[in-house]
Amino acid sequence: MSLRSPLLALFIASLSFAAGAQNRDVRLPDLGSSAGALISPQEASQYGSAMLHQMRALHMVLDDPQANEYLNSVGYRLVAASDDPKQKFTFFVVRDKEINAFAAPGGYIGVNAGLITIAQDESELAGVMAHEIGHISQHHLERAFEASKKDAPLMALVLLGAIAAGASGHNSGDAGMAVLAGGQGLIAQRQINFTRSDEAEADRVGIQTLARAGYDPEAMADFFQRMEDTLRPGSGGVSVPELLQTHPVTASRISDARARARTLEQQMKEQPHPTLNRAALENSTVPLPFVKDPSTLTARPTSNGHKGVAGLSLFKLMRERVRVLSGDPNKLLDYYAGNFSRPGFDTPSNRYGYALTLIQTGQPAKAIRQLQPLLKQHPGNTTLRLALAQAEFQNGEHAAAFDLYAALSANAPDDHAIAMAYAHALTQAGTQKQARKAEDMLRPMLDDSEDPDLFTSYARASEKAGMPVRAGEAFAYASYLSGRPFDAMQQFRRLLDRPNLDYYQRARINAHIAQLTPLLLELRKRKVDTPDRDDDSNSLPDRSKEGSASQLCFSLTCG
CATH class of the missing domain: 1.25.40.10 (Tetratricopeptide repeat domain)
Known part of the structure; x- marks a missing residue:
């Protein structure tokens, strides 16, 4: 472990961080924040690391060993089945009740506590994480920065304001978050213009990763459907203006995700792909090879009838x-x-x-x-x-x-x-x-x-x-x-x-x-x-x- 955080890291990290931040008055499930920089892998890792440090300074990270190891075991199960299995990833829990997840330079992926607690099973959680891994593996962060590089000075100022707010008192986490959320609102319209194609690609790649890793490929569509139901007028959800829906959950997106999942399931029936043993994987707080006597736990039933085995999830x-x-x-x-x-x-x-x-x-x-x-x-x-x-x-x-x-x-x-x-x-x-x-x-x-x-x-x-x-x-x-x-x-x-x-x-x-x-x-x-x-x-x-x-x-x- 070495110390590595040039100031530029704070500036570039602000792009991904602000994309992950949500306006506190708008309860929007944001699946797939995309921002970053056209940088070397080493610089990207430095920038993502700096972002994580600053989030910790604002008391926004839930650093619990069991939760972290579980999230990283799910994440690396997906990474192993992704298009870029050699990419280093760091998965962490954000201490926020909003339904959100985001990707940052260097393979840093944050998953909000609110998203974890609303997910019904591991496949739904994995679906969102696979989507974010898709943003990294398909280099959407670099593309996003290239398209929005004129906004970089603005977001650098936003980050400086957030740090200042974070330094203003012991209970200042909300203040820092509010500054960042406000900054995102200034570039929301520009961002929406270039992320929709990336969202579709991340969905497609993520569903493929889900299936390869042994998860239910329809879990992503199921999660989208529940989010869409939450936002539907009369359902008790919140009506969100289209302008602020930088990553909208639409009927078209849901149907596309479900169609891709079913096509992929059929292809895998005809040509099975080696998958991880989902029942055996969920046995401890660490991956299977390190556990001498794992206990057997239940996994999500899949559309082909797999019911898992008896146990505790x-x-x-x-x-x-x-x-x-x-x-x-x-x-x-x-x-x-x-x-x-x-x-x-x-x-x-x-x-x-x-x-x-x-x-x-x-x-x-x-x-x-x-x-x-x-x-x-x-x-x-x-x-x-x-x-x-x-x-x-x-x-x-x-x-x-x-x-x-x-x-x-x-x-x-x-x-x-x-x-x-x-x-x-x-x-x-x-x-x-x-x-x-x-x-x-x-x-x-x-x-x-x-x-x-x-x-x-x-x-x-x-x-x-x-x-x-x-x-x-x-x-x-x-x-x-x-x-x-x-x-x-x-x-x-x-x-x-x-x-x-x-x-x-x-x-x-x-x-x-x-x-x-x-x-x-x-x-x-x-x-x-x-x-x-x-x-x-x-x-x-x-x-x-x-x-x-x-x-x-x-x-x-x-x-």
């Missing part, structure tokens, strides 16, 4: 997890408890959501009582066992929690969600030796990671394990990944003041500073505010004194 568990972690826990207590008497609501996934809400509101004993009957029915389910371990730990039953975490880790040693939960428990309630074990578990996961929570967990484990320099580096990385580059620089500079640094430690820290310095200088030059902006120019090093340290080590795992 991982999609439905993750849907409730996203609902809980992106919502108000106190309101969700009433939502779950008040609806269990309704026909069809008392399901394992809703009981799991209720248990998570109880954990979130500090009622672990009640959560345990909700989870134990579920685990009797599904004893091997990783998601339920993780929730039980968390509830037991919060309830003070540390020995039981450690035993359960250890068993989960032995079964899936490369699962980031399990490792982070286990490491957190070891760090919080364990000995220094156990904290060292947590540090050992997390360190291999740091390479190429964009998860600030992972670096924070590693930092806390290192700190308790008696490794203060490693801890300081990790805390600084977490600040950088969270959109706080000035804060990260100050932390790195303070580390250099520590006595008794060895050669490798000093070289690593100097390398981080050398990589971060150009970004901060450019931010100051252009007077761009970030939430952590510090006007003390002494926090920036003298570039002439850095020597060749930046060539030595760019990762916390070096040396």
Whole structure:
């Protein structure tokens, strides 16, 4: 993992970011935001990464290990079946209740919490994600930028305003979003003129990807139909002016998607394409090869009669997890408890959501009582066992929690969600030796990671394990990944003041500073505010004194 965010990244990222933002007064399902730049793959990755950092600074990203790993497992199942399987993708959950998803440079695809919670099954979610993957694989972002490059200065100013709004207070996420949404309104008409052909192509490519990956190819049309029903006058939906429907859900689009899906299904019957085992894939928070003893879960029935196998849907568990972690826990207590008497609501996934809400509101004993009957029915389910371990730990039953975490880790040693939960428990309630074990578990996961929570967990484990320099580096990385580059620089500079640094430690820290310095200088030059902006120019090093340290080590795992 290296620091990489030139200021230009913020400007170009604004195009895709604004396209994904929705006017808060218009509840429009926007399937397929297209914007980006005519840039090299490395630059595109830098720009997408910068966008993600800024979204984190505005508290717009739901960084939950289980939800992230699930979304990325679905995403890479689709990528493997796409037209560009070598393209790197990063899928993340946006902390927003609007029904939306968007693609950004470098293969960054954001899926709103609102879209996940409204989807009825994994195939519908996969349908939207396949559509966004189609925008990336067909290079629509580059085309969109070429067609709208005259708007780039405008959107750069919009992003600067959003960053300033984000820096104005602790609860400023809505302010930043509002600025971006307003900026999008200024170019909505221009955008609609060149995206409709891209939308049709992304639909076609996405449906093909769905089928190749073993999903129901009609799921995309089914989702479109429900969105169209929502917007229909008299259905209780919202009437949206045609001008603002940059990606309209129309009867024609639905019928085209359904016709393509049925044609493709017929072709695959005549010439079957190797597909992934959908029932086996939905077994844990990580892809199948890393799990030694997967539990079997239910998949969506397809139009050719496939019914899956008996079990508990991982999609439905993750849907409730996203609902809980992106919502108000106190309101969700009433939502779950008040609806269990309704026909069809008392399901394992809703009981799991209720248990998570109880954990979130500090009622672990009640959560345990909700989870134990579920685990009797599904004893091997990783998601339920993780929730039980968390509830037991919060309830003070540390020995039981450690035993359960250890068993989960032995079964899936490369699962980031399990490792982070286990490491957190070891760090919080364990000995220094156990904290060292947590540090050992997390360190291999740091390479190429964009998860600030992972670096924070590693930092806390290192700190308790008696490794203060490693801890300081990790805390600084977490600040950088969270959109706080000035804060990260100050932390790195303070580390250099520590006595008794060895050669490798000093070289690593100097390398981080050398990589971060150009970004901060450019931010100051252009007077761009970030939430952590510090006007003390002494926090920036003298570039002439850095020597060749930046060539030595760019990762916390070096040396």
